Amino acid sequence: MTFKNDLILRAARGEKVERTPVWLMRQAGRILPEYREVRAKMGGFKELVETPEFACEVTIQPVDILGVDAAIIFSDILVIPEAMGLPYQMVEAKGPWFEKTIKVAADVANMRIAQADDLHYVMDAIRLTKKELAGRVPLIGFAGAPWTIFAYMIEGSGSKTFSKAKRFLYTQPELAHQLLQKITDSTIHYLKGQVLAGADMLQLFDSWAGVLSPEQYNEFALKYISQICDAIKDVPFTVFAKDAHFARKQMGMLSCDTIGLDWTTDIEESRALIGNTKTLQGNMDPCLLYADYSKIKLETQKMLKAFGPHRHIANLGHGLYPDLDKDKVKYFVDTVKEFRF
Amino acid sequence: MTFKNDLILRAARGEKVERTPVWLMRQAGRILPEYREVRAKMGGFKELVETPEFACEVTIQPVDILGVDAAIIFSDILVIPEAMGLPYQMVEAKGPWFEKTIKVAADVANMRIAQADDLHYVMDAIRLTKKELAGRVPLIGFAGAPWTIFAYMIEGSGSKTFSKAKRFLYTQPELAHQLLQKITDSTIHYLKGQVLAGADMLQLFDSWAGVLSPEQYNEFALKYISQICDAIKDVPFTVFAKDAHFARKQMGMLSCDTIGLDWTTDIEESRALIGNTKTLQGNMDPCLLYADYSKIKLETQKMLKAFGPHRHIANLGHGLYPDLDKDKVKYFVDTVKEFRF
Numbered sequence: 001m002t003f004k005n006d007l008i009l010r011a012a013r014g015e016k017v018e019r020t021p022v023w024l025m026r027q028a029g030r031i032l033p034e035y036r037e038v039r040a041k042m043g044g045f046k047e048l049v050e051t052p053e054f055a056c057e058v059t060i061q062p063v064d065i066l067g068v069d070a071a072i073i074f075s076d077i078l079v080i081p082e083a084m085g086l087p088y089q090m091v092e093a094k095g096p097w098f099e100k101t102i103k104v105a106a107d108v109a110n111m112r113i114a115q116a117d118d119l120h121y122v123m124d125a126i127r128l129t130k131k132e133l134a135g136r137v138p139l140i141g142f143a144g145a146p147w148t149i150f151a152y153m154i155e156g157s158g159s160k161t162f163s164k165a166k167r168f169l170y171t172q173p174e175l176a177h178q179l180l181q182k183i184t185d186s187t188i189h190y191l192k193g194q195v196l197a198g199a200d201m202l203q204l205f206d207s208w209a210g211v212l213s214p215e216q217y218n219e220f221a222l223k224y225i226s227q228i229c230d231a232i233k234d235v236p237f238t239v240f241a242k243d244a245h246f247a248r249k250q251m252g253m254l255s256c257d258t259i260g261l262d263w264t265t266d267i268e269e270s271r272a273l274i275g276n277t278k279t280l281q282g283n284m285d286p287c288l289l290y291a292d293y294s295k296i297k298l299e300t301q302k303m304l305k306a307f308g309p310h311r312h313i314a315n316l317g318h319g320l321y322p323d324l325d326k327d328k329v330k331y332f333v334d335t336v337k338e339f340r341f
Numbered sequence: 342m343t344f345k346n347d348l349i350l351r352a353a354r355g356e357k358v359e360r361t362p363v364w365l366m367r368q369a370g371r372i373l374p375e376y377r378e379v380r381a382k383m384g385g386f387k388e389l390v391e392t393p394e395f396a397c398e399v400t401i402q403p404v405d406i407l408g409v410d411a412a413i414i415f416s417d418i419l420v421i422p423e424a425m426g427l428p429y430q431m432v433e434a435k436g437p438w439f440e441k442t443i444k445v446a447a448d449v450a451n452m453r454i455a456q457a458d459d460l461h462y463v464m465d466a467i468r469l470t471k472k473e474l475a476g477r478v479p480l481i482g483f484a485g486a487p488w489t490i491f492a493y494m495i496e497g498s499g500s501k502t503f504s505k506a507k508r509f510l511y512t513q514p515e516l517a518h519q520l521l522q523k524i525t526d527s528t529i530h531y532l533k534g535q536v537l538a539g540a541d542m543l544q545l546f547d548s549w550a551g552v553l554s555p556e557q558y559n560e561f562a563l564k565y566i567s568q569i570c571d572a573i574k575d576v577p578f579t580v581f582a583k584d585a586h587f588a589r590k591q592m593g594m595l596s597c598d599t600i601g602l603d604w605t606t607d608i609e610e611s612r613a614l615i616g617n618t619k620t621l622q623g624n625m626d627p628c629l630l631y632a633d634y635s636k637i638k639l640e641t642q643k644m645l646k647a648f649g650p651h652r653h654i655a656n657l658g659h660g661l662y663p664d665l666d667k668d669k670v671k672y673f674v675d676t677v678k679e680f681r682f
Contacts, residue, residue: 160501161627161628161659161662163627163628163631163662163664166626166628166631167628167631169628170628170629170631170632170636171631171632171633210551210584210605212605213604213605213626214605214607216626243551243584243605245586245587245605246586246605246606246607263554264551264553264554264555264584264586264587265587266555266587285507285554285557286502286504287502287504287507287508287510287511288511290504290507290508290511290512291511291512292512295511318502321502321504323504
């Protein structure tokens, strides 16, 4: 397909770009009044995720309003545990909550391997959004990385330490591997389905990478991320493991195109560790967008220079915080788009 | 003073030791049934902190029960904001909560610089504990690092992102520096008072180091930690900045004796970054203590070998989690004590 703007795809593939492409994690969300309006009409977050027309509408909003170089399908990483047999609720101001969690071997045995069809509403939302976008910008699909999904399935909710999930790794490592493999297989089906439905790029989010030791991260996280990277061949693939500073060298060896970085990692050092065969994505501190316009401009330009003109996709080092000012967010996007090396 | 066991002081100073000393962050606390008994008699956590007889009792418990090589005075890092003019409550199962927080210049102006006398109950607890310990092991005093204290004073509670505190750094940097300086001056008074009262070692906890970028950590955190290190001359001094992987090289240049490490940092790499003039403390994942005894032994011995026989104080990379089994915690301590190079 021909895009009006394919900067992000070219940057991911390491091709030359006229300027650095930019998008924002959580760009479809509460910082936009237009999102909050759609949301107010719905019963809740999950209803929005599960209704393709609305998911499509909020996916396209940041393309129209912020002028970003990619859309990312509005969805949630926790649709996978649900499709495997663990339903969840999204509790307002608290986050996800699972009534059932995984404790023993029988629980793991009861988990089914999800197929793309189990998540037909995501596929429908992707198809609809692709049609509505009509080639303006590429559409990113995504999933949670197996360790992060596993962590929620054991813990049953968010956690500061994820100590229940980590206890499971220490006390039942073989069972942990069985569950991680089922999650991995489900995720591969899911991501392949997203590509068939029209996703132009994919990203894996390992939100809770930072609670594991380097050794455990190798054994219980990277091993499965690697399987997923190897299984996805048709579109550019990004791995973003938050706080996984210790795994940058190994991530450079994954068969993916782009590595996401958070703002605690030095750009030059990350480039040296990851090597020149990957595009880097990130890595501005979301809190910079609370600063005044001149500070936002200064720091954004500094970041762009540090990454250099190629193999960089500008983004934050984490999702947008809901109380950020839309105008400042747009100013970040505009600063990237106006910058020339 | 003469100690029956001064291993930890010698390890901190880089002197030769017969074996690696060991203590545990949060060793005085909920993992001990004996602590829970004392706690049940009291109105709450703060009453325990503020009553020297009880603080002394729970400080000594882990020396008796776990056989650790140091006691650490039972207290809380948030006594400093309280002494400066911001009282707080410790809400059961939720954590600290401040009714007033710092928002504008007048709030900062209203903060007084704390003197050691403002925290006489801590000094009394230290004096009493020193007497009761009678030289069995050294007593560690402590404080929160200025950035972490600042973060609570702005945020008013714990937070996943500390985005309010970080917003303050981005939007009111000069005011932030004024408040950080007041916290630093208060902390120096407080720590000097602890040494006068009898503390044999000191530790600074920068619990929320990991939410800052390397650049902000230099400007708003290390600058003040450095002032504190320079002001404390009489006892070995430890700096533990959790998740500050990015600051290890700079921490090697502080005028302190020991750097604490969390479990996400590689031991060999940390030694290379920090250099040979510092003792390293840590860095076992607390969740290892959920594993079975053989795994605890294996991983603990692996850690000891990686750090080597000198300039190491064995500890976890974070405080003990309250649901850990006392026997497993003791097994970790015993494994360290029985190990010989």
